[in-house]
Amino acid sequence: MNFTWSFSSLKNYINCPKQYQEIKVLKRYTKFPTEQMRYGTEVHKACEDYVGRDVPLAKNYERFQNTLDSLRAIPGVKYPEHQMALSLTKEPCAYGKGYWVRGIVDLLIIDGDEAFIIDYKTGSSKYPDVKQLTLMALMTFAHFPEVNNIKAGLLFIV
Numbered sequence: 353m354n355f356t357w358s359f360s361s362l363k364n365y366i367n368c369p370k371q372y373q374e375i376k377v378l379k380r381y382t383k384f385p386t387e388q389m390r391y392g393t394e395v396h397k398a399c400e401d402y403v404g405r406d407v408p409l410a411k412n413y414e415r416f417q418n419t420l421d422s423l424r425a426i427p428g429v430k431y432p433e434h435q436m437a438l439s440l441t442k443e444p445c446a447y448g449k450g451y452w453v454r455g456i457v458d459l460l461i462i463d464g465d466e467a468f469i470i471d472y473k474t475g476s477s478k479y480p481d482v483k484q485l486t487l488m489a490l491m492t493f494a495h496f497p498e499v500n501n502i503k504a505g506l507l508f509i510v
Contacts, residue, residue, distance in 0.1 A: 358454050359484045392474040399472050404432030416509050428463025436491040444495045457488045467492050469504035477508045
């Protein structure tokens with residue numbers, strides 16, 4: 353069996369195995385985006401474009417500018433929405449086929465032997481889950497062997 357996974361798929365399975373089976377395995381149902389999911393997607397795209405590509409923020413997201421400017425000020429090469437994957441032998445591989453685990457870092461900054469991993473969050477900060485940051489850090493070490501130190505965090509943009 354060719355088993356592949358990502359943090360989000362694992363979290364969905366843990367949350368409700370039956371729903372995961374119906375949507376992802378049996379494909380009997382489609383999960384449609386909610387208003388909150390659409391908002392999160394829009395905010396992620398605005399952050400990605402502003403921090404990583406110098407695209408001005410839309411008027412309704414200008415309230416995030418000071419926070420995002422602090423990310424832009426961090427020295428190093430910025431990789432917005434950076435895709436990474438590892439093979440079954442834990443070697444870096446393509447994000448598409450042939451991977452064992454894969455994930456997307458909202459913002460990865462590489463500055464010599466240091467890296468910064470930022471995961472944008474638009475929902476409640478009541479129960480923060482940092483486990484995804486650990487997985488992204490492990491993949492960063494594999495993909496960028498020059499990196500020795502990683503600082504990672506959740507950035508709640510509400």
